[in-house]
Amino acid sequence: MKASRYIGWKHQFICLFLLGSIFPFFARAGADDSLIVASDLVRIKNIVDLQVKPDGSELAYAVKGIVADTAKHAGFRYETTWYVNKIASSARAEPLKGDLQFTQILYSRDGRRWAIGKDSNKRSQLFSFPADGQPPLQITTLAQGLGTVRFSPDGSKVLLSSSYSLGDLAKSKDFNAAGMLPPWASEKPGDRNHASLLGEPAQEDPDGDVAGINAYLNHDEREGIAKVTNKLQFQTENSTTGEIRFTHWYILDLAAKTQPIPLTQGFRSYSGAEFLGNNKVLLSVETENGLHPDRVVSTDLVLLDLDSRKRETILSDSIHRYQVAAVSASGKWVAVNRGRQNSLTVGELYLYNAQNWKGFSLAVDRSLTNVQFSPDEKSVYFIASDRGGRTINRADLKTGITRTLSAVEEGIGEYWVNGQKAFFTKTTFANPSELYRADANFKNAVVISDINSGWLSGKNIGIAQKNNFRNDKGLEVDYWLLKPANYQEGKRYPLLVEIHGGPASMFGPADASMWHEYQYFRARGYAVLFSNPRGSSGYGEAFLKANFKDWGAGPSRDVLEAVDRSLATGTVDSAQLFITGGSYGAYLTTWILAHDSRFRAASSQRGVYDLYVFFGSANVWPMLKRYFDGFPWEKGMRDILLAQSPTTYAEQINTPLLIFHGEQDNRTGPVQSDFLYKQLKYLSRQTEYVRHPGADHEITRSGNVGQRLDQLLRTYEFFERYRH
Helix, strand or coil: CCHHHHHHHHHHHHHHHHHCCCHHHHHHHHHCCCECCHHHHHHCCEEEEEEECCCCCCEEEEEEEEEECCCCCCCEEEEEEEEEECCCCCCCCEECCCCCCEEEEEECCCCCEEEEEECCCCCEEEEECCCCCCCCEECCCCCCCCCCEEECCCCCEEEEEEEEEHHHHHHCCCCCCCCCCCCCCCCCCCCHHHHHHHCCCCCCCCCCCHHHHHHHHHHHHHCCCCCCCCCCCCECCCCECCCCEEEEEEEEECCCCCCCEECCCCCCCEEEEEECCCCEEEEEEECCCCCCHHHCCCEEEEEEECCCCCEEEEECCCCCEEEEEEECCCCCEEEEEEECCCCCCCCEEEEEECCCCEEEECCCCCCEEEEEECCCCCEEEEEEEECCEEEEEEEECCCCCEEECCCCCCEEEEEEECCCEEEEEEECCCCCCEEEEEECCCCCCEECCCCCHHHHCCCECCCCEEEEEECCCCCEEEEEEECCCCCCCCCCEEEEEEECCCCCCCCCCCCHHHHHHHHHHHHCCCEEEEECCCCCCCCCHHHHHHHCCCCCHHHHHHHHHHHHHHHCCCCEEEEEEEEEEECHHHHHHHHHHHHCCCCCEEEEECCCCCHHHHHHHCCCCCHHHHHHCCCCCCCCHHHHHHHCCHHHHHHHCCCCEEEEEECCCCCCCCHHHHHHHHHHHHCCCCEEEEEECCCCCCHHHHCCHHHHHHHHHHHHHHHHHHCC
16 A cells, blocks of 8 residues: 555544544444444344243343443443343333343243342342232342342242352351361461461451451452462453352242242352252252362262252262253253363263153264253253354254254354244344244244344345365365455455454354454455364364364464465455454464465454463463363473464564453463564564453453454554555
8 A cells, every 4th residue: 555545544544533432423424324334333232131931921031232421432331121022922022121220030930020130239139020010029138149040840949049258158157057167178378277267356467466467468358459369260351369159059938938048058169950840959069079179170960859958969970060951841851961171072961861860962963052841841952053053953852863943054042942932032144133933843933023133224234155175184164255345246355364262162153243343344345254163163072172282283274275265266365365363363363474474464362372371371271281181391291382382483473463452351361462562573573562451351242342343443444554
């Protein structure tokens, strides 16, 4: 691009961006444009929860949207609104309004409507929510607030989870009535027999004895002067903490209108609870093996009789994590997810007859979620991540034979089904989220919401075309090419290559998170290419494991093969190739830049670039064991990790690169981007670094909206510097 042309264009861009600081004008500027514009990001809504009355006569769903705050530059906030559709057959839905902040609407199996909302102390509690227009009535006053709710089949009882810190649990009369101490070592140096939990309150005195000094230091922690941790896993997604937390469960008899009764005890977390009939409960609990909670890798499935309080361990092997996925209405059938922590497996879904606990695994080589039994208990439904889509499937409980009920070219999210009808949410290339009604086979679907279709009706939306090839391992790799808006046959266009994170993730029609970015770059005249290279999810266990000890070379060959095949279509200008990716996608972007010089410019976001440093910088450090079979200090691992790190090859990177990282991102750690940026800047490469204050790893999906827009626009502007 000539300097004069660039300066003129840049002036126009800056003017547009400054005008955009006043959101109403910014939104209005693109409102009548038939192509997707940057500000359309704030118009996208997503259905994030769906609940249906047992007879299917009423449904409630939550819509997450974005609201402008005109008092601030680029000021926005997320807002979730619950809607109730009392007809359940049309688009007529009423938003729930009021002072109570609802986090969820629920239906018990006897048809009553309930809600989880905030009480006056900002704690989540259970409310009854009459359908006759009467105000909600608060049912619980749990000191630590309410997490998850599970109703008994007859609706007479309810299970309630609550979260406790180690200190609170040690003092809890509900879940530690005997005043016991943890059976595992605290891992606090010199803290013999959990003495720190037993200490009596002392007068704060920085010049006093050890007790007084400890009291003073504890006050420092409460005031945020210091953070102290003895945990192995001390990094959260956006902060650090030394706090250990436990999930415990109450049971509440709704008919007797008594106070909730503690159901679980001890210094282990109960991650799940489900009724088995009206008088038994299945619990998933961390295995009691004498280890600190940070080091427990397995969970057991325990059956608790509510009348006798007798506990029976049903499934346990100290290897797998057992979690109840669903229980049939009569309690005859139980679906259980069995997986191994930090392993390269897709997991398994087992179906058990609860009378004898004999069962079988569904022969589906995919990750299976959202499990539901049919009302007649002859089949089980589930969602499968499959080749870029998310399909609804039904398996026969006698034969195990599975039938796919929806197309792989779409993504089914939340759903409900009985013998006559189904409701479900769906994502497609044409629309990121809507609610549908269909028959029990998920056929004859009719849309019954209008959260995006209204504003999209006047928009020029592109549909990506799917292609595939077999790679050097014989694996079938899918890729999609989205042609630019107003495409003209015979004309060649710039190509933007998008790479997904994970690496156990996938792109495709089921992925709503990238919908706006694809359509935005299409509108700006780019063809967009995205693929699922080896190591992606949705293609089975062999495909998932195909990047074991090979994060760079093998997957990059898959991505570049998709690029070569796109070039062969005649759509793409080989001299105008751009590439971008986030997280693992940023890793693979920079790996490619170090081994291939065809791209004019690149953008990498929130990436991992040095695997040797990754152990300390990231809260997902166990991935090193999963993918490379070891940690940095183990024999031979240093050489393996450095050989697989893009930073090792920084001298070979000559492509202009824009680097992003959130300053509170502990998934990978901003030090990763600091390292790469310093290398490239010292080497006098064309590189620019953008840090987003307060942002964590989820910035492009659910982070600060102003920062999401900033990242999108900066990426586009950076590429335009090198486009000709």
